[in-house]
Amino acid sequence: MWFRRKTSKPLPRKPIARSQAGLFDPDGHSAIQRVRLPVDLITPGMRVIKLDRPWTEVPVLFQGFTIQDSTQARILRQYCEWVLVEGEEKLLSSALDKVSLHKKRTASPMPEIRPLAEEMPRASEAWSKTQNFVEQVIRDIEQGNDLNLQAARPIIRECVESIKANASAMFWMSRIKSRDAYTAEHCLRVAIFTVAFARFLGMPDEDLEIAGMCGLLHDLGKLKVPQEILNKPGALSSDEFAIMQEHTTFGYELLSADPNLDPIIRDVTRHHHERMDGRGYPEQLEEWQISRFARVVSIVDAFDAMTSDRCYRDGIPASDAIRVLYRNRGQQFDAELVEAFIRMVGIYPPGTLVELTTGEVALIVSVHPGKKLKPRVEILLDAEKNAVTPRTIDLAKPVLGEQPEIVQPLPDGAYGISLHERIQQLITDRRVYPS
Structure with missing residues (x-):
């Protein structure tokens, strides 16, 4: 059983950084490095020296230990944001190479494996x-x-x-x-x-x-x-x-x-x-x-x-x-x-019904973290609010003529467009026309 102790002195929160200090062997060669890593990048074999919070706030048995398996790493990921670890340069280099990419992880859309x-x-x-x-x-x-x-x-x-x-x-x-x-x-x-x-x-x-x-x-x-x-x-x-x-x-x-x-x-x-x-x-x-x-x-x-x-x-x-x-x-x-x-x-989450500057009505398909007002949409009604064959466009990509933008979100059911009905239509179409 572990307990939270509110009297423990908190550690200052710092931005994730690549600060590191080398420890040297008798010949003067760099043998061990210490580096503060985002917790999602830690792996077995790294020795945990310090957490972003007191040790008493995390259900681990020891204050300072070498990660032996994925279970220990998972516990740290659940509670912490960064940790100071120690290990041989070869062990840490792979994680260090990923730090820059990890910092940018929320700047790109999540990958879509299937339409x-x-x-x-x-x-x-x-x-x-x-x-x-x-x-x-x-x-x-x-x-x-x-x-x-x-x-x-x-x-x-x-x-x-x-x-x-x-x-x-x-x-x-x-x-x-x-x-x-x-x-x-x-x-x-x-x-x-x-x-x-x-x-x-x-x-x-x-x-x-x-x-x-x-x-x-x-x-x-x-x-x-x-x-x-x-x-x-x-x-x-x-x-x-x-x-x-x-x-x-x-x-x-x-x-x-x-x-x-x-x-x-x-x-x-x-x-x-x-x-x-x-x-x-x-x-x-x-x-x-x-x-x-x-x-x-x-x-x-x-x-x-x-x-x-x-x-x-x-x-x-x-x-x-x-x-x-x-x-x-x-x-x-x-x-x-x-x-x-x-x-x-995004500002308009996927599934939101919106009206465009062209007068067309569409459903938000997906959003881009860096282009919150320019998501991908599925056009369902034309400018006169007549049903059209659904087509998907990316509002962030230039087009010939007028560049559509979102005017306003619409309540579900506006102009007879129901998200539930569109979902059922997609499901039915996949059953009738499987890939």
Whole structure:
């Protein structure tokens, strides 16, 4: 068992750098180097000298150790952003060669292995399986049954494979929302966006499944909160808010009943409402005490909560939610992660219906981190709002004549265009005309 000690002195946060110091053998030849590395680049054989937080904040047995296997490296990736490591120059050179590329990891779109239309059937199936799992967990909690949380792993694995092939397919699925099924769909959407965000940040593939589990299970504790508080349309009283805050502890206790769950999943469930300024809950942790995965999920959780319809209010547009995240970076949310998240989802996330300066109506297909206002779109209606054969264009690429731009986002269903119907059409077309 490990404990967080709020009295530990935090280490100063520094930008990731390639600072290194050579240690020399008796002949004066460089034998060992020390270098501060992004945690995603560490490998077995490197000796960990220092973390970006006190050792007491990470569930490791020793303060200073040589990484023996992928499990130890994975634990450091879940909690830290950078570490100081020591090793022979030959061992470190490969990682050092990747530092520059790693810094630019959020400046390029995620690779697409399969076209959106080709990936959509698999994404839809994975979405349905995951939604069914969450709904079953909700029923089990309500009925007091034992939870089979391990059953989520192969389901999340399918979501991971779909996101790796083309994340926009899952992003499209996440845009279809029901206010009557908020809890189940919220957990599912947070899982999907967490996996995609982890991949966008450059985390190794082996971390994506656990990241998805963190997102999927982060809010289960809300099922223990009375419905009259959870769905209250007005402001909560101080007593009601105190009960609402207990959902992080309720969730932690639910997950603690399964000793086979990775500890970071419980950590995220308990701490995804902690804040960088120390004013979060339930423990008012300071910035350096909040794990990397909890920081990631807190951003995704807030974004989905703001943009989703509830039984007592409508969600706000994604562009407004992005402004809220940006305004609260460094206070409520990790500043660097907020900026990376905005680069991933864009101003108009995939699946958003928009109107162009040409009068045409289109769906956002994918976004480019460096060209937030110029995504790839699928044209569905012409300037007179008549249906046309769908065609995809990249707004960032010059065209002859008028260069189309986005005028405004449109609500789903505008001009008779339904995202759900377009998804079903793509799925049907793939079944009728398989590749």
